[in-house]
Amino acid sequence: MGVLPRTTAAISAAGALLLLAVVGSTVGGSSEPALGAVTSSANAVAAEPVQLRTSAATTLTRPVFTGPTASTSRVVYLTYDDGPSRYTPKILDLLKAYRANATFFVVGSQVRTREATLRRIRNDGHLVGNHSWNHPLLTRLSPAQVRSQFRRTDAAITAQGLPQPRCERPPYGGFNTLVRRISTQRRQSMIIWTIDTRDWALPGARVIVRRTLGNVRNGSIVLMHDGGGDRRQTVAATRAILRGLHDRGYTIASLPMCR
Ligand SMILES: [Zn+2]
Secondary structure: OOOOOOOOOEEEEOOEEEEEOOOOOOOOOOOOOOOOOHHHHHHHHHOOOOOOOOOOOOOOOOOEEEOOOOOOOOEEEEEEEOOOOOOHHHHHHHHHHOOOOEEEEEOHHHHOOOHHHHHHHHHOOOEEEEOOOOOOOHHHOOHHHHHHHHHHHHHHHHOOOOOOOOEEOOHHHOOOHHHHHHHHHOOOEEOOOOEEOOHHHOOOHHHHHHHHHOOOOOOOEEEEEOOOOOOHHHHHHHHHHHHHHHHOOOEEOOOHHHO
């Protein structure tokens, strides 16, 4: 696996430190369970610059999130995609035990079968983002289809009493100018990640833990999956990751841009 672009940079704007969450990974590879050979193309489109709305109305050229300032404690953002599933409650139990918060990017069609779990995510204090209706590569869809993917998922989430999601993550991290524009029009922030654990490939819990703890830094956004297959490794890894981050003094929080 080659070394991917890793250009985490920091700029000062309006007194805040903005950390650029660069598309790609510190540990190599593309994202998520692949349907066919989409990962390479997803990577290619994901390398395009993206403009996002920020709280400071600052227009930047890459996925961005407002990270902590130097004066705050160190923070890590754990994110879980493709749920809710039967593994989600186990992850919620672990998060609760460590008083940690995470962000769950849910698939709309999954919500119908796990409505109580979705509500528990919110009731436990975590945040929910939009991860499309049925996980297509959005770059292959028409504008109307992309809007439908996001709109239907928003509706499934709000139907359970949750607020309108403020952020979304495109399946496979794949986006282009069209997807970017639609996200902006829908006033949702696009969130990618900085650490791709590739947990979906079932490398073993220890590997998932090492990829996370070995690459973590202040402001890291960690990609894992609570749905889409057998997630026992992810559950086991989550336990060790929480312990490791806790021991290192990290605060484990939901993404502020999803609030
Ligand atoms: Zn996904």
